[in-house]
Amino acid sequence: MEKSIKLLPRCNAILDKKLAGRKTGVFITAVVSLINIILSLPFFAWINVVNIPTLFPKLNITKDMATKLFQSYSIFNLLSFVQESNQGTIGLYAMILLVIMAAALYFNAAYLVKVVFNLKGSKGNLSLYATGRTAMFFEVILSLATFGYVIFSNGKFGMRGFQASPIVYIVTVLSLLSYLAVKIMEAEERKIYKEHGILKEVRKNWVLFVMLIPTFIYFMINNYLPMIGVYYAFTNFNFRDGLWASPFIGFKNFEFLIKADLFRLTRNTILYNLVFIGLGNILQIIFAILVSQVTVKWFKKTTQTLMFMPYFVSFVILKVLVYNIFEYQYGLINNIVTSMGGDRIDFYNTPSYWPVLITLFYLWKNIGYGMVVYLATIMGIDSEYYEAARVDGANIFQQIWYITLPLVKPTFIILLLYALGSIMKGQFELFYQMIGNNGVLYNITDIFDTYVYRITMTQPLSIGLGTAAGLYQSLFGFIIVVLVNFLVKRKNPEYALF
Amino acid sequence: MKIKKATSTIIFEIITYGLLAIGSLVCVFPFIIILSGSFTDNVTILTEGYSILPRNFTLSAYETIFRAPKDILQAYKMTLYYTVVGTAIGLIMITLTGYVISRREFKYRNQVSFLIYFTSIFGGGMIPWYLMYANVLNLKGSTFAIWFPALMSPFLIILMRTFIVGSVPEAITESAKIDGAGHFTIFAKIVMPVLGPGLATVGLFLALGYWNDWYRSSMFSTNSETWELQFYLYDLLNATTALKQMSQGTSISTAQLPTESVKLAMAVVATGPVLLLYPFVQKYFVSGITVGAVKG
Numbered sequence: 001m002e003k004s005i006k007l008l009p010r011c012n013a014i015l016d017k018k019l020a021g022r023k024t025g026v027f028i029t030a031v032v033s034l035i036n037i038i039l040s041l042p043f044f045a046w047i048n049v050v051n052i053p054t055l056f057p058k059l060n061i062t063k064d065m066a067t068k069l070f071q072s073y074s075i076f077n078l079l080s081f082v083q084e085s086n087q088g089t090i091g092l093y094a095m096i097l098l099v100i101m102a103a104a105l106y107f108n109a110a111y112l113v114k115v116v117f118n119l120k121g122s123k124g125n126l127s128l129y130a131t132g133r134t135a136m137f138f139e140v141i142l143s144l145a146t147f148g149y150v151i152f153s154n155g156k157f158g159m160r161g162f163q164a165s166p167i168v169y170i171v172t173v174l175s176l177l178s179y180l181a182v183k184i185m186e187a188e189e190r191k192i193y194k195e196h197g198i199l200k201e202v203r204k205n206w207v208l209f210v211m212l213i214p215t216f217i218y219f220m221i222n223n224y225l226p227m228i229g230v231y232y233a234f235t236n237f238n239f240r241d242g243l244w245a246s247p248f249i250g251f252k253n254f255e256f257l258i259k260a261d262l263f264r265l266t267r268n269t270i271l272y273n274l275v276f277i278g279l280g281n282i283l284q285i286i287f288a289i290l291v292s293q294v295t296v297k298w299f300k301k302t303t304q305t306l307m308f309m310p311y312f313v314s315f316v317i318l319k320v321l322v323y324n325i326f327e328y329q330y331g332l333i334n335n336i337v338t339s340m341g342g343d344r345i346d347f348y349n350t351p352s353y354w355p356v357l358i359t360l361f362y363l364w365k366n367i368g369y370g371m372v373v374y375l376a377t378i379m380g381i382d383s384e385y386y387e388a389a390r391v392d393g394a395n396i397f398q399q400i401w402y403i404t405l406p407l408v409k410p411t412f413i414i415l416l417l418y419a420l421g422s423i424m425k426g427q428f429e430l431f432y433q434m435i436g437n438n439g440v441l442y443n444i445t446d447i448f449d450t451y452v453y454r455i456t457m458t459q460p461l462s463i464g465l466g467t468a469a470g471l472y473q474s475l476f477g478f479i480i481v482v483l484v485n486f487l488v489k490r491k492n493p494e495y496a497l498f
Numbered sequence: 499m500k501i502k503k504a505t506s507t508i509i510f511e512i513i514t515y516g517l518l519a520i521g522s523l524v525c526v527f528p529f530i531i532i533l534s535g536s537f538t539d540n541v542t543i544l545t546e547g548y549s550i551l552p553r554n555f556t557l558s559a560y561e562t563i564f565r566a567p568k569d570i571l572q573a574y575k576m577t578l579y580y581t582v583v584g585t586a587i588g589l590i591m592i593t594l595t596g597y598v599i600s601r602r603e604f605k606y607r608n609q610v611s612f613l614i615y616f617t618s619i620f621g622g623g624m625i626p627w628y629l630m631y632a633n634v635l636n637l638k639g640s641t642f643a644i645w646f647p648a649l650m651s652p653f654l655i656i657l658m659r660t661f662i663v664g665s666v667p668e669a670i671t672e673s674a675k676i677d678g679a680g681h682f683t684i685f686a687k688i689v690m691p692v693l694g695p696g697l698a699t700v701g702l703f704l705a706l707g708y709w710n711d712w713y714r715s716s717m718f719s720t721n722s723e724t725w726e727l728q729f730y731l732y733d734l735l736n737a738t739t740a741l742k743q744m745s746q747g748t749s750i751s752t753a754q755l756p757t758e759s760v761k762l763a764m765a766v767v768a769t770g771p772v773l774l775l776y777p778f779v780q781k782y783f784v785s786g787i788t789v790g791a792v793k794g
Contacts, residue, residue, distance in 0.1 A: 207681035211594040223617040229626020306522035314710035321528040376788040395506035470623020
């Protein structure tokens with residue numbers, strides 16, 4: 001970068017010229033941002049469809065379908081072409097373009113806002129330039145990807161059927177120049193704050209980067225690359241076309257889910273989690289207080305150990321337990337009931353028992369785990385508080401009510417917020433091992449995770465539907481986390497998750 | 499001066515000891531049922547049902563298992579393999595990552611932490627994840643697909659970072675750097691030696707996860723030779739339930755199926771190691787949960 005500054009002294013001088021107290025370059029690039037945003041609006045065509053008379057027969061587009069197609073498309077309605085012309089093969093690419101465009105729009109808008117309101121970070125204009133640089137970067141990537149899309153689909157159909165419109169050329173050139181301009185201004189600013197870019201950081205701390213390589217590979221394979229697969233949520237999978245070429249159907253899967261299972265799954269997932277969080281925390285606090293009050297050492301240790309034990313067994317063992325206790329013929333409970341002269345209870349065919357049973361076994365497995373956290377908090381309370389209270393004549397109940405509980409409250413609130421953040425995540429192993437494939441109980445015990453798991457294992461044709469359910473769960477959960485975090489941050493920034 | 503216990507204190511103590519005793523009993527009770535069932539004669543279970551103490555004490559269930567131990571030994575072997583390989587590799591990767599994001603001089607530590615944390619609040623869902631391994635990487639049936647996905651988790655990485663920050667003062671690494679030590683030297687000679695409790699805690703969380711897993715076998719195994727122990731048990735339970743339902747009213751013999759007491763004995767054999775080790779390693783889990791709850 002430093003060389004280019006020397007090579008372009010005049011350019012630098014223009015960018016540096018002050019205008020209304022700020023650099024001209026900032027205003028120029030902000031105008032480019034604005035142009036980028038405007039050109040991204042749906043009225044501007046980025047891709048033209050040409051040679052229609054030869055193209056359409058080649059794609060098996062009937063006259064009926066052709067009436068719904070246009071001659072030019074913006075990135076936004078590119079997917080409608082994919083859908084109406086039944087060309088799944090170019091659907092994923094169109095979706096990726098849309099995502100890049102969303103990112104570009106977001107950063108361009110952020111840059112504009114920062115310029116207009118003159119927002120500054122702790123290191124002067126560095127964060128402003130970083131935003132501008134990112135915006136221009138995405139814009140360049142977007143336009144290059146658009147060219148790529150044209151080349152890709154032309155190659156796919158073996159003819160010149162698509163053409164990038166002049167707008168794409170304009171955006172490419174403008175964004176590339178602005179990117180360089182921001183880079184030049186940033187280099188100046190970095191000198192002031194003794195900051196450096198990523199290349200210098202890699203050179204300086206290359207060992208640390210090497211250490212991160214396995215982790216990078218892991219998270220790419222396990223978490224980030226699968227995110228591309230949310231595309232399946234918008235397709236109607238069939239074996240002939242395969243995963244990526246199955247017809248694109250827009251939001252039809254979601255519409256179907258709303259009509260069929262969405263409400264039930266959301267209700268079950270959230271209600272169970274609310275009960276788990278509420279009852280779980282209350283019981284954990286109660287038992288933590290009780291354990292903390294025990295003075296006999298072996299009793300304290302033994303109870304703690306025993307109550308923590310269920311956490312260590314697998315859910316398959318839990319299934320064995322549940323089955324042996326509630327089984328119709330030989331189950332422990334039915335054994336006791338019949339020996340007292342009652343009628344056998346058919347647990348496995350009566351849905352109404354299961355919410356209670358699932359909650360009980362959740363508590364059984366998790367009381368000890370949560371108790372540990374509360375116990376640590378209680379043990380951390382200064383014993384002088386209790387001594388002072390005793391001198392004042394407070395009995396043990398008053399001590400707990402006025403000292404222990406108020407001091408446990410912050411921990412309680414943190415744990416509660418963490419738990420609320422993951423309220424859309426079901427206890428998959430618990431539910432699956434307790435209920436399994438017992439369809440009689442689904443209505444009241446099915447959560448997102450079990451629903452999606454069943455589709456994955458047994459109904460490959462519903463992959464689109466399952467992915468849609470998973471995506472809805474993920475997005476809903478994500479929004480809740482962000483909301484919870486926002487509220488926590490306003491109240492007490494120290495507890496914020498990010 | 500002799501302090502007389504107040505009545506309220508006595509009442510409270512009775513409640514405390516009473517409730518804790520009940521709570522502990524409820525927690526162990528299911529284990530007792532399994533254990534006693536595994537020592538009970540199968541016919542007794544079928545006629546009289548389960549009980550708290552074994553009636554007609556017998557070791558026949560265990561004899562049945564160990565007379566033809568091929569399958570369960572294979573499952574044991576595979577689970578040990580997954581646990582050892584997964585825990586070792588995972589521990590190395592988690593420690594390296596924890597070290598990097600605890601370094602002040604690393605400019606992108608916050609961005610890296612966020613990218614790791616982000617995976618716990620948003621994801622593509624189960625199906626894209628499954629298809630990534632099964633179709634894109636074509637790993638269905640391999641053992642790799644069973645241990646790889648559980649190598650790391652954001653919780654464990656952040657836990658490890660907390661341990662590293664807590665046990666290695668910045669001043670020591672700084673002075674080592676002035677003496678010309680590189681990152682690998684600092685990591686191997688200064689951080690690792692004092693990280694014992696952190697390594698034990700994170701390692702035990704990983705190992706417990708591998709030992710108790712059944713889910714990845716259910717998704718990726720194509721051959722019962724690669725099954726995890728818990729999935730072997732799960733499959734056994736399901737197969738017998740299904741066959742029992744099918745054979746009702748027909749003439750299919752259920753004599754060849756594992757009996758109730760054999761299933762319980764299997765459960766004991768599968769959980770045994772965990773519960774035997776548990777009292778000795780409990781403190782590491784306690785420290786992990788306490789440290790992790792502060793920020794995790």
